[in-house]
Amino acid sequence: MSSIYDQHLPRTRANHAPLSPLDFIERTAEVYPERLAIVHGSLRQTWGQTYARARQLASALQRSGIGKNDTVAVMLPNTPPMVEAHFGVPMAGAVLNALNTRLDPEAIAFMLDHGEAKAVIVDPEFAGTMARALALRSGTAPIRVIEVSDALYGPAAQALGGTGYEDFLAGGDAQFDWQMPGDEWDAIALNYTSGTTGNPKGVVYHHRGAALNAISNVLEWDMPKHAVYLWTLPMFHCNGWCFPWTVAARAGVNVCLRRVEAQAIFQAIRDHGVTHYCGAPIVHGLLVNAPAAMKAGLPAGIKAMVAGAAPPASMIEGMETMGFDLTHVYGLTEVYGPATVCAKHGAWDALDIGERARLNARQGVRYHLQRAASVRDPETLAPVPHDGETMGEIMFRGNIAMKGYLKNPQATDEAFRGGWFHSGDLAVQYPDGYIKIKDRSKDIIISGGENISSIEVEDVLYRHPDVLAAAVVAKPDPKWGETPCAFVELKAGASTTAQEIVAHCKAHLAGFKVPRAVVFGPIAKTATGKIQKFELRKQAGSAAAIDV
Template sequence: MPSIFDQDLAPNEANYAALSPLSFIERTAEVYPDRLAVVHGGLRRSWAEVFTRCRQLAGALQRHGIGKGDTVAVMLPNTPPMVEAHFGIPVTGAVLNALNTRLDPETIAFMLDHGEAKVVIVDPEFAAVMKKALALRQSGAPLLVIDVEDAMYTGPVERIGSMLYDEFLASGDAGFAWRQPDDEWDAIALNYTSGTTGNPKGVVYHHRGAALNAVSNILEWDMPKHAVYLWTLPMFHCNGWCFPWTVAARAGVNVCLRRVEPQAIFDAIRQHGVTHYCGAPIVHGLLVNSPDSMKHGLPRGVKAMVAGAAPPASMIEGMEALGFDLTHVYGLTEVYGPATVCAAQDGWELLDIGERARLNARQGVRYHLERDVRVLDSQTLQPVPQDGETMGEIMFRGNIAMKGYLKNPKATDEAFAGGWFHSGDLAVMYPDGYIKIKDRSKDVIISGGENISSIEVEDVLYRHPDVLAAAVVAKPDERWGETPCAFVELKAGATATKEDIVVHCKKHLAGFKVPRAVVFGELPKTSTGKIQKFELRRLAGSAAAIDV
């Protein structure tokens, strides 16, 4: 029986609106229309100008028949069109599919087909790769290709589309009626992640989760109004960890960056007064290990966020020497990027560097607006003891979790079994409630922030005529965090060399997926013939045992 508080009290337009990050840019354009929004080389645009361009993009897409549930893919670096895509595409009801610009044509073709993209917007730097991908598509469905021009790009230009991006925008109505989704459960983005199979899985985000994670970013960082955010993190990674929407909510500045290079980063920080940036460990490592001549005149107190491998003591010391404040977060594509944070406690700053590194290496506690994160027994779903020793699986529950995997109900059901999202990461929980990863149950290698499926690499190795058996595991790497290490057992009489294997892999894989180390020999196996990967991981962890 309904309570007295439910009788005749129902949600209506006056007291209920669907949560969506699309409201952030609308408010900022109204309240701070003249504030700087985008910096790209010599280009400067205000929030009013960016909002107008987003409405033009929406209007142009609508004129071409794009509407609710359609997919619009983009192959863009961290440039102004990528910022605009995060608003102008979903406001039509369509779904943004930001493609990983580092992938090979075969994988991109799969994503375009699987996501049923109707439009793709392409930066000139990636035109050649996209041209190959388009030729490899299995779907015969029409696909509108739009070419972007960028004054900051100095390489060769090949037009593969039917029109230019700015021409496309000009065809759209600058007065396009901005609107929230009818339902906050509507899809806002599609992001592909490498699982333990060759084909990536399509992770579907909803408006509610995107809005809440964007706000959580603000809360975790105490991010002020008008923050100056440097785009070192690719926006194709979990929609830039939701920061395109976060920056809009704070009426901040998007400092765009085509390439992640130390000199360009330091110059941007000095020139634009950067206050915040994110990145994989390799990005922070590049800065720490840069020549001292690059580091003069840096402002103190820049907020840096790191995810991926835990920051070692040397990185923490290096960032402190730069005057940067480092925050360690953890998450997955399925939870919109970062969903836990190693929240610093009073007194940690007084500890020696070794103890600070130990504490900061933990994945921490849940984000503000994530309902719950626990280390649970994978079978019983009961919490493991908080003793820092008993291992279980990290599981998430709440609004900051994907809708599910596109066209893959089996994988979705498995991921959400028992009412929790199963991360596949094995961890312990300490008495203070902080989580620390100990191992991965999935055979995924995380290299420079990129996920690499070991099975995908193994499939390529098995296609070499000299290979009898192959296994790929992660090898620790100072620069990249991890890189693929291939253990190869050759057929009798075969003479393939490391160079032969690498050349073969380069023909079929994106560069970052190619094994950096190749070890020849008989693979350790169980009595049933299963390769013992735990033994190979032990060997890969010993630099002396690996041919690099």
């Protein structure tokens, strides 16, 4: 029996429209057409111009035979064509596949084939890699190659025989009558995970999730109109955590940056009045550890967002010294980048730096428009007690979750088992509801029957003043089964010994958690900067590990 609220109250185009971030650029171009949208070298491009170019791109793609649910790959740095692609590709009904520019040709070839790319837009810097990737493809379907020119980089080392980007756009209509998606569940983007074993998985985003996470970014950061956003975070990483769409929603400025270098970042902040930027801990650390002279004259109040690892006390203190306001977020590719935030409270300001670091190191609470983020028993799915001690798996549910893994129904079913997205991250939940990661499920070290959180040991290592980077994995042990092995990168000029590292850990950890071996030197990382613990495990039993 229908409700009175269902009778004669139809859903029509007049009272219902699919959510999509494409709506953001259309409105901004209508309301603020003359506002600055993109800065790149000497280029100054307005929102009216950016919208017109996105429409040209969409039109040109359709005229070349690319349409609904076709994949358009891009291998671009943080430059204007990358901003334009985030709107022009989905305006054509196609799906944007932003390729990780740090990957090798073999990985790129796999992604082009697996995603069935119909076209690829390539920056001159990556022409050589793309040439090799195209040659390595196992697929035979043709891919349209569109080559970007950039005076800030120079000519490509290798021509790909494709169409120039500007020539391609010239074949499109700047007044193209593009259509919003008929269903907000339509795919908008394809992003590949940087898996440590096997081929990467293709994560599919929908228009609804992209729009809602973009809006959540605004809400979490209290982001004002006309914010000036510096692109230090790669736009290929979870579509820049959805910030290309967020900046459009706020009629902000995209300050492009080809290279993440301290001098370039500080100069851009001064020259363009940057108000916001995002990055991995290594980016913020780059700024904190830069020479004092390089930081002179920085404006106060710049908003910085960090994810990828909890910010240590030294980073928080360093950012505060520069006058930057640091926000810690957490997420995964499968949840559009950040999906929880360590929302700060005014009362924390009165605490000492150590306590503020402890509180800010937590992964926090759900994003505004994410339905739920919870720590649950991975088997029963029951929520763990909020005692800060009982470990479970972080799970998400709601609008900010992927459609699933492309062509991989088994992995999709496993990820969504029981109606929750399973992150694979082990955590506790505190009485105030804040989540704190303790480990990846596969990174727990079991020593003599005791569980040791590698992240807990890493947190202690990072508190040593000479440690630049640290990672802890299990080392096989004939007596205990496994013991912790610490991999340590020291700061320039430091000469700390393995014995001193162990002594530091003994002062802060139970005896069974203290590393029994220490390895000094560069720590293996993936192309996206994630520590390759599977490689470290291989090294842990070698002679390079100093037993102490």
